[in-house]
Amino acid sequence: QVQLVESGGGLVQAGGSLRLSCAASGRTFSSYAVGWFRQALGKEREFVAAISWSGGAIYPDSVRGRFTGSRDNAKNMVYLQMNSLKPEDTAVYYCAATFRSTMTTTPMRYDYWGQGTQVTVSS
Numbered sequence: 001q002v003q004l005v006e007s008g009g010g011l012v013q014a015g016g017s018l019r020l021s022c023a024a025s026g027r028t029f030s031s032y033a034v035g036w037f038r039q040a041l042g043k044e045r046e047f048v049a050a051i052s053w054s055g056g057a058i059y060p061d062s063v064r065g066r067f068t069g070s071r072d073n074a075k076n077m078v079y080l081q082m083n084s085l086k087p088e089d090t091a092v093y094y095c096a097a098t099f100r101s102t103m104t105t106t107p108m109r110y111d112y113w114g115q116g117t118q119v120t121v122s123s
Helices: none
Strands: 006-007 012-013 018-026 031-039 046-051 068-073 075-083 090-099 117-122
Touching: 006 090, 018 031, 018 090, 018 117, 031 068, 031 075, 046 068, 046 075
Parallel strands: 012 117
Antiparallel strands: 006 018, 018 075, 031 046, 031 090, 068 075, 090 117
């Protein structure tokens, strides 16, 4: 069983930065692939980043070059550094983990989810 707890959300002006953190429990977490997703009000959950057990990452075009996902397996932590934020980045951001070591962009393939943290970007 893995539990995930996100933190670091808040209100920021357009062009600003935020760093989200995700604290994970579970002895085998270091072998799990993890992902970041977001869901804006009235919209479907959207893929933001996927991070392999070794730290490799993939991103959609909407955030590539602005967002960076990383992890510290020794601390059971996952991070999402968000720079050059835009109002359209406003959403609840979720951390997710899958016991499959392969990165995936599909929400249904993740086994564990955090409760989410709100990010609001003002114009």
